[in-house]
Amino acid sequence: MKNNSQDTILNRVLKELKTYRLQVIISLICAIATVYFTLRIPILIGKAVDCITSDAAYDYEYFFFVLYEMVLNILGTFFTQWIMNRVNNNITYNVTKSLRDRAFDKLQHMKLSHIDSHPHGDYVSRIVSDADTFADGLLMGFTQFFTGVLTILGTIYFMITISLKIALIVIIATPASLLIAKLISERTYKFFGQQAKLRGTETAYIGEMISGKNIVRNMDYENDAIEHFTAMNEELKKASMKATFYSSIVNPTTRLINNIIYASVGVVGALVAIGGGITVGGLTSFLSYASTYGKPFNEISGVITEFQNALACAARLFEMIDAEVEEDNGNKELTEIKGAINFEDVFFSYDKNKKLIEHLNLSVKPGQRIAIVGPTGAGKSTIINLLMRFYDVDSGKITIDGIDIRDIPLNTLRQSFGMVLQETWLKNVSVKDNLKMANINATDEEIINAAKATHAHSFIKRMPYGYDTIISSEKGAISQGQMQLLCITRVMLNIPPMLILDEATSSIDTRTEQKIQSAFNKMMQGRTTFIVAHRLSTIREADMILFVKDGSIVEQGSHSELLQKNGFYAKLYQSQLV
Numbered sequence: 001m002k003n004n005s006q007d008t009i010l011n012r013v014l015k016e017l018k019t020y021r022l023q024v025i026i027s028l029i030c031a032i033a034t035v036y037f038t039l040r041i042p043i044l045i046g047k048a049v050d051c052i053t054s055d056a057a058y059d060y061e062y063f064f065f066v067l068y069e070m071v072l073n074i075l076g077t078f079f080t081q082w083i084m085n086r087v088n089n090n091i092t093y094n095v096t097k098s099l100r101d102r103a104f105d106k107l108q109h110m111k112l113s114h115i116d117s118h119p120h121g122d123y124v125s126r127i128v129s130d131a132d133t134f135a136d137g138l139l140m141g142f143t144q145f146f147t148g149v150l151t152i153l154g155t156i157y158f159m160i161t162i163s164l165k166i167a168l169i170v171i172i173a174t175p176a177s178l179l180i181a182k183l184i185s186e187r188t189y190k191f192f193g194q195q196a197k198l199r200g201t202e203t204a205y206i207g208e209m210i211s212g213k214n215i216v217r218n219m220d221y222e223n224d225a226i227e228h229f230t231a232m233n234e235e236l237k238k239a240s241m242k243a244t245f246y247s248s249i250v251n252p253t254t255r256l257i258n259n260i261i262y263a264s265v266g267v268v269g270a271l272v273a274i275g276g277g278i279t280v281g282g283l284t285s286f287l288s289y290a291s292t293y294g295k296p297f298n299e300i301s302g303v304i305t306e307f308q309n310a311l312a313c314a315a316r317l318f319e320m321i322d323a324e325v326e327e328d329n330g331n332k333e334l335t336e337i338k339g340a341i342n343f344e345d346v347f348f349s350y351d352k353n354k355k356l357i358e359h360l361n362l363s364v365k366p367g368q369r370i371a372i373v374g375p376t377g378a379g380k381s382t383i384i385n386l387l388m389r390f391y392d393v394d395s396g397k398i399t400i401d402g403i404d405i406r407d408i409p410l411n412t413l414r415q416s417f418g419m420v421l422q423e424t425w426l427k428n429v430s431v432k433d434n435l436k437m438a439n440i441n442a443t444d445e446e447i448i449n450a451a452k453a454t455h456a457h458s459f460i461k462r463m464p465y466g467y468d469t470i471i472s473s474e475k476g477a478i479s480q481g482q483m484q485l486l487c488i489t490r491v492m493l494n495i496p497p498m499l500i501l502d503e504a505t506s507s508i509d510t511r512t513e514q515k516i517q518s519a520f521n522k523m524m525q526g527r528t529t530f531i532v533a534h535r536l537s538t539i540r541e542a543d544m545i546l547f548v549k550d551g552s553i554v555e556q557g558s559h560s561e562l563l564q565k566n567g568f569y570a571k572l573y574q575s576q577l578v
Helices: 006-053 060-109 112-116 120-162 164-211 213-218 222-248 250-274 280-321 380-387 410-415 431-435 444-453 457-461 480-493 510-524 559-565 568-577
Strands: 341-348 357-364 369-373 395-400 417-420 498-502 528-532 544-549 552-557
Touching: 006 060, 006 120, 006 280, 060 120, 060 280, 120 164, 120 280, 164 222, 164 250, 164 280, 222 280, 250 280, 341 380, 357 380, 357 552, 369 380, 380 498, 380 528, 410 417, 417 480, 431 444, 431 480, 444 457, 444 480, 444 510, 480 510, 498 510, 544 559, 544 568, 552 559, 552 568, 559 568
Parallel strands: 369 528, 369 544, 417 498, 498 528
Antiparallel strands: 341 357, 341 395, 544 552
């Protein structure tokens, strides 16, 4: 795990900005010009005051020349600030877009073990909310931090040119404001980090409660859910209040120091003016600078607050971007796949402290139908996960046509299998677009033929716009069984050399299941197929049935052979006949 300290994250953010170094330079030049034009105005005001208060004859021509210069400086401030803001927006949102793109890209290639160990809503919070917060903080940093620092330095310079003696009062007091801001910012970063983490947890919990709303109400869990959410919300409130408290005391503290500085400048400046050490116009300019000098500290304190929050959110984005990806070092392509699969002394467990699969040996001939049955948690789906390299074996190896699957490129390996899972997944696009995910070049005729083979065509035609109907399962427009039929149709549209059917008909009624069994048989013809099933009536025709218990194959054989053994499989089969 990489270091996520504040300095480390700041350095990474600065590295992200290197791509935009030219735009950063333009922004800096515009900031310098904006500050220069802004700070010239108090000098010009002082000159105008001296024109009026001077004992010499009133110089109208010089007075109006000073006003003309003021107008030019105001226009200069407007245009340079406009350019700076445009450039800053471009930098900020391009950097944020890049981080979002990389975070989402990493999500597509991240190890499943990493994804499974985090609430899914937390990833949503990072890519959406945290990225937005980071953008806001970065934009404030560009817009106000540059100009704030330059204003402070420019103000000190102009004050020294007017009166070094009075300027020393301001310069000596400056470190106090900086020290306070630094001390407080170290605390705010910690609490803003907690706030972002708790916000992600809360987002994940809300997503869980929405997706499982029917079960929540069926189990009368509403009050418990509210109680649990209230506790989480209370933690978030406390973290937010601490972060806000420490961030909010920066501004009034620096404001107090700056007001003391301003009052001191006024008193000392008046005494110096009385002694003839400074003109009235000069004192007017100096007081204006003293007032201006305090404002950037207040702005910078606000920027620091937002930037601490932004860095905390950036840390969560970088953590996601740095997550381990699936290893893909394969360089042996599968050609003319026969489908001979072997598990050779395979060991695997999700938790290395808890044993699951040990000494798994299995030999599957090309074109065989292998059914995997057994109690819940026995390791049935784990075998599929290993075969697809969603997880890698701890030891041993799995081969396809004699090639270790770790030597096969991931995209080649996975494209060689067609999968229909118990958990259906469809996008919120049209029926046709969902089906064409399997074969982007499929014609309408091919899509309809595949749908007819799975008996999905009839209910699709009854939908409002047929194959062009947008699927929205969240609104109940399509049942779970219909979704599963579409998933089967999707595989049917482009059948790979090998198949995996993991409870593929679990949400389909028995009558429809019997109808599509012929389509399944046709689809499986000549293809090595793994079938995970709880309903044993669906696997009687399998070439080999594996009974898995505690991660080991305790029985294997055909349906009739296993019944004759009168072992685990026979007892399970007989229990389903009752």
